[in-house]
Amino acid sequence: MGRKPKTKTERQKNEEAKNKKPNENKMIPRLRGIRDILPDEYRYWDLVLNKAESMIKYYGFLRTETPVLENVALYERSTGKQTDIVSKEMYTFIDRDNERVALRPEATPGLVRSYIEHGMFSLPMQPVKLYWIGNLFRREKPQAGRYRQFSQIDLEIFGEAGAVADAQIILIGYNLFKELQIDAQVQINSIGCPNCRPEYVKKLIEYYKQRPVRNKLCPDCKKRLIKNPLRLLDCKEESCVNARAAAPQIIDHLCEECRDHFVKVLEYLDELNVVYTLNPFLVRGLDYYNRTVFEFWSEDSEQGRQDALGGGGRYDYLVEYMGGRPTPACGWGIGAERMILKIKEKNIPLVDANQPNIFVAQLGEASKRKAMNFFEELRRRGYKAAQNFVKDNLKAQLELANKLAVKLTLILGQKEMMDGTILIRDMESGMQEVFDFKKVYEELDKRLK
Numbered sequence: 001m002g003r004k005p006k007t008k009t010e011r012q013k014n015e016e017a018k019n020k021k022p023n024e025n026k027m028i029p030r031l032r033g034i035r036d037i038l039p040d041e042y043r044y045w046d047l048v049l050n051k052a053e054s055m056i057k058y059y060g061f062l063r064t065e066t067p068v069l070e071n072v073a074l075y076e077r078s079t080g081k082q083t084d085i086v087s088k089e090m091y092t093f094i095d096r097d098n099e100r101v102a103l104r105p106e107a108t109p110g111l112v113r114s115y116i117e118h119g120m121f122s123l124p125m126q127p128v129k130l131y132w133i134g135n136l137f138r139r140e141k142p143q144a145g146r147y148r149q150f151s152q153i154d155l156e157i158f159g160e161a162g163a164v165a166d167a168q169i170i171l172i173g174y175n176l177f178k179e180l181q182i183d184a185q186v187q188i189n190s191i192g193c194p195n196c197r198p199e200y201v202k203k204l205i206e207y208y209k210q211r212p213v214r215n216k217l218c219p220d221c222k223k224r225l226i227k228n229p230l231r232l233l234d235c236k237e238e239s240c241v242n243a244r245a246a247a248p249q250i251i252d253h254l255c256e257e258c259r260d261h262f263v264k265v266l267e268y269l270d271e272l273n274v275v276y277t278l279n280p281f282l283v284r285g286l287d288y289y290n291r292t293v294f295e296f297w298s299e300d301s302e303q304g305r306q307d308a309l310g311g312g313g314r315y316d317y318l319v320e321y322m323g324g325r326p327t328p329a330c331g332w333g334i335g336a337e338r339m340i341l342k343i344k345e346k347n348i349p350l351v352d353a354n355q356p357n358i359f360v361a362q363l364g365e366a367s368k369r370k371a372m373n374f375f376e377e378l379r380r381r382g383y384k385a386a387q388n389f390v391k392d393n394l395k396a397q398l399e400l401a402n403k404l405a406v407k408l409t410l411i412l413g414q415k416e417m418m419d420g421t422i423l424i425r426d427m428e429s430g431m432q433e434v435f436d437f438k439k440v441y442e443e444l445d446k447r448l449k
């Protein structure tokens with residue numbers, strides 16, 4: 001009889017990791033699935049984050065930050081022990097105080113904890129509308145648009161049960177994609193509530209237990225049938241997609257309250273001209289959602305979740321479940337990297353609000369000092385200027401000015417120093433004119449208008 005192969009214990013794996021020494025002479029590379037963001041890419045980040053923040057603030061959301069490290073139990077209880085995020089992807093470790101900690105894999109649980117811990121239910125301004133921008137960590141299989149450290153923009157509304165809240169957060173996401181010129185579509189469904197869902201789940205299990213259907217399921221879905229049957233509906237395996245075609249749809253099993261709520265959400269969206277697709281198979285991967293669930297898909301995505309741009313829903317029971325007062329809530333998370341990928345793919349032009357339109361050039365030590373002071377004065381007066389004071393050669397400075405596509409270059413040389421003048425060069429025509437230094441701001445204002 002063959003021996004069962006030994007699997008390594010956690011301790012053995014830890015020992016191995018400790019003993020694995022990097023080659024002393026070699027650079028230590030970054031970890032798999034974790035990226036650097038270099039200056040060239042930051043232009044995209046600025047665009048996305050600035051747009052998102054100004055949009056979200058316009059609707060009255062306030063920024064909140066939560067810690068990267070939280071107690072593991074926070075995610076086990078909220079996200080759910082059976083979810084992929086918690087059971088497979090979360091980075092956890094026991095710290096030196098013997099505390100089980102996790103790198104946050106999701107933003108909502110921390111925001112819920114913060115809402116409860118700071119007694120936000122008694123804030124004068126209700127509902128409480130928060131937004132959050134930060135890093136999340138999931139040990140997923142890295143691929144394009146899927147990293148182990150990534151960024152999300154999240155927003156949450158605490159304390160509003162009405163359909164208007166669901167519709168408004170969907171509208172904000174929809175508007176954000178529009179403003180960034182990303183073609184996105186809203187996929188929406190309702191997954192009911194603890195009153196109506198159990199009956200539906202029973203029907204779903206009955207359907208999937210039929211032998212011909214069950215035989216089509218992938219090994220993961222066979223497990224889901226026992227642990228998390230709703231998730232059978234959003235499996236991306238082709239055979240599971242085929243198997244679900246005749247599955248009962250939750251929309252036909254909603255209680256009256258859930259149906260009313262869903263109809264109202266859709267009516268608001270119609271009124272606001274938000275284009276959406278009813279997707280009976282959209283369930284989202286987490287335990288805490290009820291009623292409305294939605295995702296933002298890029299126009300070219302077929303199966304959705306794999307490359308969804310964002311998603312969210314209502315979670316009316318989570319705050320109470322996490323130890324707070326009963327508080328209806330809803331929210332979404334949108335991935336920054338995926339938005340940036342879309343902007344790059346489509347070559348959407350970037351407009352940099354800080355793009356300089358003046359370059360200050362200098363020739364020689366004395367004029368360099370004056371030019372440095374002049375540059376400071378330009379900054380104080382609110383002009384957008386650029387320079388490279390480590391270069392003394394005029395040709396090299398003009399080349400840089402050209403690269404930066406500035407409108408004017410202001411040149412201070414020995415002669416200008418002596419005469420109290422400055423040369424203004426129009427970069428497009430190449431024309432240069434001498435001006436009294438005292439009148440330079442007047443002339444700039446005229447030419448930059």
Ligand code: AMP
Pocket residue numbers: 106138140145146147148149150151152307308309310311312333334335336337338
């Ligand atoms: P989720 O929190 O899983 O609902 O994801 C919400 C959004 O976050 C997704 O639609 C993606 O835009 C983004 N996202 C999720 N996981 C990753 C990942 N591993 N890498 C990059 N972006 C991700």
